[in-house]
Amino acid sequence: MTSIEINEVTNVSSKAEMTAGASGFANTVGDAATPLLELKEICKRYGQIDVLTNVSFTVNKAEVIGLLGDNGAGKSTLVKTISGVVQPDQGELVWDGKPVQFNSREVSANYGVETIFQDSALVDSMSIARNIFMGREIRNRFGFMDLRQMREIAAEVLKTIVAIEGIDSPDKLVGSLSGGQKQAVAIARAVHFKRSLLVLDEPTSALAVRATEALFDYLRHLRDQGLSSILVTHDLYDAYRICDRFVVMSRGRTILKAAKSETSIEELTEKVSRG
Amino acid sequence: MVTEAPATREVADYKEISASGRRYRLQQSAIDIAILFVGLQILSVIFALVDPSRFAYLNSANITVALQNIPLLGIPALGVGILMIAGEFDLSVGANYIFSSIVVGQLSANGMNQWLAVLVGLIAGTVIGLLNGVITLKLKIPSFITTLGTLGIWNAATLFYHGASSQTYTPTGILNSLLNGNFGPVPAPAIWMLVLAVGCYALLQRHRIGNHVFASGGGPAAANATGVNVVRTKMLAFGITGFMAAVGGILAAASVGNIAPASADSLALNAIAACVVGGLLLTGGKGTVLGIVIGAFLLYWIQDVLLLLGAPGFYLSAFVGALIIAASVFYRVISTRRV
Ligand SMILES: Nc1ncnc2c1ncn2[C@@H]1O[C@H](COP(=O)(O)OP(=O)(O)OP(=O)(O)O)[C@@H](O)[C@H]1O
Ligand SMILES: [Mg+2]
Numbered sequence: 001m002t003s004i005e006i007n008e009v010t011n012v013s014s015k016a017e018m019t020a021g022a023s024g025f026a027n028t029v030g031d032a033a034t035p036l037l038e039l040k041e042i043c044k045r046y047g048q049i050d051v052l053t054n055v056s057f058t059v060n061k062a063e064v065i066g067l068l069g070d071n072g073a074g075k076s077t078l079v080k081t082i083s084g085v086v087q088p089d090q091g092e093l094v095w096d097g098k099p100v101q102f103n104s105r106e107v108s109a110n111y112g113v114e115t116i117f118q119d120s121a122l123v124d125s126m127s128i129a130r131n132i133f134m135g136r137e138i139r140n141r142f143g144f145m146d147l148r149q150m151r152e153i154a155a156e157v158l159k160t161i162v163a164i165e166g167i168d169s170p171d172k173l174v175g176s177l178s179g180g181q182k183q184a185v186a187i188a189r190a191v192h193f194k195r196s197l198l199v200l201d202e203p204t205s206a207l208a209v210r211a212t213e214a215l216f217d218y219l220r221h222l223r224d225q226g227l228s229s230i231l232v233t234h235d236l237y238d239a240y241r242i243c244d245r246f247v248v249m250s251r252g253r254t255i256l257k258a259a260k261s262e263t264s265i266e267e268l269t270e271k272v273s274r275g
Numbered sequence: 276m277v278t279e280a281p282a283t284r285e286v287a288d289y290k291e292i293s294a295s296g297r298r299y300r301l302q303q304s305a306i307d308i309a310i311l312f313v314g315l316q317i318l319s320v321i322f323a324l325v326d327p328s329r330f331a332y333l334n335s336a337n338i339t340v341a342l343q344n345i346p347l348l349g350i351p352a353l354g355v356g357i358l359m360i361a362g363e364f365d366l367s368v369g370a371n372y373i374f375s376s377i378v379v380g381q382l383s384a385n386g387m388n389q390w391l392a393v394l395v396g397l398i399a400g401t402v403i404g405l406l407n408g409v410i411t412l413k414l415k416i417p418s419f420i421t422t423l424g425t426l427g428i429w430n431a432a433t434l435f436y437h438g439a440s441s442q443t444y445t446p447t448g449i450l451n452s453l454l455n456g457n458f459g460p461v462p463a464p465a466i467w468m469l470v471l472a473v474g475c476y477a478l479l480q481r482h483r484i485g486n487h488v489f490a491s492g493g494g495p496a497a498a499n500a501t502g503v504n505v506v507r508t509k510m511l512a513f514g515i516t517g518f519m520a521a522v523g524g525i526l527a528a529a530s531v532g533n534i535a536p537a538s539a540d541s542l543a544l545n546a547i548a549a550c551v552v553g554g555l556l557l558t559g560g561k562g563t564v565l566g567i568v569i570g571a572f573l574l575y576w577i578q579d580v581l582l583l584l585g586a587p588g589f590y591l592s593a594f595v596g597a598l599i600i601a602a603s604v605f606y607r608v609i610s611t612r613r614v
Contacts, residue, residue, distance in 0.1 A: 085500050105502040121501055123494035125560035126486075127303070134490050135502035137483040144481050151296065171299035189501075 034097045036061050036197060036228050037082070042091035044077055044252075051077045052088070053252045059197065064219055064229045066243030068236065068272050073249040075232045076118050079201045082230070083115040084108035109136070112196030116203045118232075120186040124175030128167065129154035131174050132189045157188045164211070179206040187215065198222065198229040204238070216242045236272065240265045250275035305566035307609055308554055308602075312569045319580065330583055335460075341579060342461060346468035347527045348545055349571035353468075353475050354404075354519030355546040356567040360479070361512040362492030362559030363418040365407060368520040369542035370429035375400035376524030376534045377437050380444035389450050397521050403429060404517015408510040418513075426543070433536050441535045444528040454529035464526045468568075471519070476564040488512060493560025548595070549574050552602040573598065 037059040044052040052074050059065055069075050080086035082093070084102030093100050095111055102108040108115075122131050129151045138146045138153075154170035164184040167177065174182060183206045190198060198219070204212040219229050219242060233239050239246065246263060248256035248271045256263070256271045323332035331337055351368050358365050379396035383389045407425055411418040446454055456463050479485035487508040490498035495505050523542075528534045547557075553570030555562035577598050578591045 080500075083500070104504075105500055106504075109502050115500075117500055119497075121494075121497040123490050123497050123560065125493035125556075126489055127299070130486055130489070134486065134498065137486055139483050143483050144477070145483055145486060147481070169296040169299055171296040171303070173299070173303070 032061050032226075034061075035059060035094075036096060038094040039078075039082070040092040040094065042078070042081060042088045042093075044074075044081065044086065044088050051252050052081070055091070055249070055252070055254055057247050057254060057257055059228050059230060061228055062223050062226045063244040064223055064231060064242055066239040066246045067230055067232045067249070068234075068239060068246060068268060069249035070272060070275060072251075074252040075249060076201055078249070079115060079117070079199050079230070079232060082108070082197075082199055083113055083117075105135070109193070112194075113199060114190045114194040114197070115199040116183075116186045116190045116201060118201040118205075120182050122174045122182055122185060125173065127171050127173055128158070128177075128185055129170035131185060132157070132170075132192065136193065153192070154188070157192050158184070180208065180211065183207055184211070191218070194222070194227065196227060198227065199232075200229060201232045202234070203231075204233065204235075212238070236265055236268050240268065248272055303563075305554055305563040305569060307605070308552070308566055308569050308573075311605075312573060315573075315576065319576075332580070332583060337579070337583070339460070339462060341575060342465040343530055345571055345575045346464035347523055347530075348542070348549060348574065349468050349568060350464075350471055350526065351516075351520045351523040351542060352546040352549040352567050352571045353471055353564065354516035355543070356550040356553070356555055356562060356564070357475060357479060357488060358418075358512045358516045359547070359550050359555050359557070360492050360559055360562045361488045361509050362495065363408075363411065363509055363512065364422060364547070365404065365513070365516045365520075366419065366422040366543045367403070367407060367426040367429055368516060368523075368546060369539035370426045370433070371400050371403045371517055371520040372524035372527070372539045372542055373534060373536055374403065374429045374433045374436075374524075375521035376444070376528040377433055377442050377536070379525055380442040380528055380534055381437060383444065383446065384442070389446050393446075393450065393525060396525055397518060400521020400524070401514050401518040404520070405510060405514045407517070408513030411513070412506050412509060422543075430536075437536070439536055441533040442528075443533045445532060446529055451529070454526055462530075464530060467522065467526060471522070472564055472568050475515075475567075479564055484508065484511065489560055491559075545574060548599045551599055554602075554606055570602075573602075 035058045038056075039058075040056050042052050042055040043050070055074075055078060057065075067075050067078065077086060081088050082102070084105045084107050087103065093102060100107075100111065102111075102113075123134065126134070129147075132154045133145075133150045138149050140146065151170045158164060158167055158170065164181060167181055167184070174185060177185065183203065187203060190200070200219075204215060207215070216238070219231070222229060223244075231239065231243060240260070243260065245259045246256065246268060247254055248268065250271075255275070256267075258267075319330075319332050323330050327333065351372060355365055355368055375396045378399050379392045382392040382395060387395075403425070407418065407422050410416070410425070411421045414421075445451075452463070454463055458466050479488060487498065487503045487505075488511075490501075490503050491505045491508045491512075498505050498508075520542075524534070524539070527539075549570035550562065550567055551557070551570070552573050553562065553566030553568070555566065555570075574595060577594050581590050581594055
């Protein structure tokens with residue numbers, strides 16, 4: 001059985017900020033009224049298919065957005081766009097009032113975007129610790145890794161922040177973990193490096209109830225601290241409990257944007273299933 | 276919420292974690308093949324001590340020849356191995372090895388400063404490697420195909436630039452000592468292999484670039500999604516492979532005294548074989564520098580043993596073939612035993 005308990009441990013997150021590189025964008029971005037992230041008329045085509053068509057919405061500071069929609073609606077593509085892994089054909093991203101171009105994952109990470117991808121983005125043939133720090137290794141000025149510190153932090157995050165069962169060592173290969181344990185490693189990585197915006201693409205699809213609850217508690221806790229999250233999920237009850245606002249997508253377009261007070265779980269169900 | 280556990284249990288947990296961590300780290304090292312290798316060496320030495328007249332394994336000439344020859348496969352195999360871990364192949368290392376060393380030989384023979392000629396040869400080898408990378412990564416085709424193509428192209432380039440005859444190569448002075456001398460009882464190529472292997476170990480297993488190499492080979496999409504520049508990492512691996520091929524070619528040219536254009540036709544496959552014996556996966560993402568080095572040693576060792584025992588020549592390729600298959604089976608068995 002898999003169980004995750006997520007909690008804030010201050011010394012670990014301060015290490016995260018140290019290792020995440022650029023420091024100018026920490027949790028305290030601009031003034032509270034300016035939206036953290038605005039998407040303006042984002043379009044993306046793959047061959048003949050319009051995967052995203054004029055997608056616009058706003059992520060304010062200290063809020064949890066539910067990004068909903070049927071299979072193939074374009075949610076993951078949008079998540080990748082926000083993370084700099086996929087570049088839009090048209091449209092604009094505005095970060096804290098300034099237009100930005102997320103040309104690569106590195107750039108979005110420097111702005112403080114942290115993503116749990118739907119497929120976890122882990123390498124099976126590498127250890128847990130090396131996966132957590134992949135691309136953002138703790139290193140000296142010659143580029144040599146501090147493997148010991150990476151192991152210690154990974155063990156600490158997994159043991160304290162993401163207390164998941166069955167992971168006895170950060171040296172274990174990710175390929176030998178269960179689906180839920182893998183998801184926990186992906187969560188641990190995001191939690192460790194998170195700074196401004198946490199994007200979660202179906203993070204609980206392999207998690208047991210207790211672990212899911214712990215993750216949601218953690219998202220609420222981040223919101224209280226002023227961080228924002230975008231949660232992609234197919235569980236509308238979960239979404240309705242935790243999210244402040246909803247964006248429903250259908251065939252690459254947004255068909256509903258509403259605050260929790262303006263909508264109901266019935267309407268969300270109707271929109272997601274009828275398109 | 277963090278549950279407050281009694282302090283003593285925490286300590287016990289932590290010790291357990293670090294102990295099992297050692298176990299996992301050991302499993303991911305080249306420990307299996309290293310033990311096998313040491314075992315085979317002990318057996319060989321015992322046999323040589325018992326019957327030195329039939330099995331001259333410890334004969335100083337045998338050891339010197341081994342230390343001269345292993346690097347000529349081992350150094351290119353280091354490059355091929357790093358590239359394999361990055362998820363790509365280079366079948367053109369043999370063609371590169373010959374072309375780069377013939378460039379050095381011919382430029383030196385034509386009166387160029389011999390140091391400069393070596394530098395030109397090393398740059399040529401590196402550029403050939405990088406070119407494989409550019410073709411593979413820009414045109415998005417499998418490197419197996421790219422380098423099958425460039426293998427033919429660089430073999431033809433050697434014939435075009437030089438012809439089918441051998442090119443003599445006789446470096447002089449300090450350069451000759453560095454390429455072809457002895458440091459105490461140890462031939463220079465063995466020292467170079469040691470230096471390059473330590474360098475590769477530092478890069479691959481200790482440096483962040485190495486972490487990116489493993490990530491690029493083990494899961495390019497995941498690597499890309501976490502901010503690893505997969506294209507740049509693979510380009511570097513292609514460049515290193517080309518460089519190592521040139522180093523191997525130049526050392527071979529210096530120790531033999533000439534370069535025969537067809538003499539490295541099987542180098543690429545032997546280098547891949549050494550890597551497989553050393554525990555690398557053809558699919559990338561896994562391997563160690565120690566494994567590659569031991570793989571090159573074992574490929575030589577099995578031929579050496581057969582030669583010393585007076586086995587007919589055709590046995591050599593059969594046993595090398597059997598070794599490659601046996602090594603693959605060995606890794607499969609140990610990887611399914613432990614999960
Ligand atoms: N790399 C790609 N090349 C071509 N088509 C793609 C690519 N990635 C996604 N698509 C297409 O874009 C559409 C949207 O895919 P996306 O993964 O964004 O959907 P989703 O909303 O996340 O679905 P799910 O809920 O099933 O995860 C699908 O029709 C998919 O086939
Ligand atoms: Mg999706």
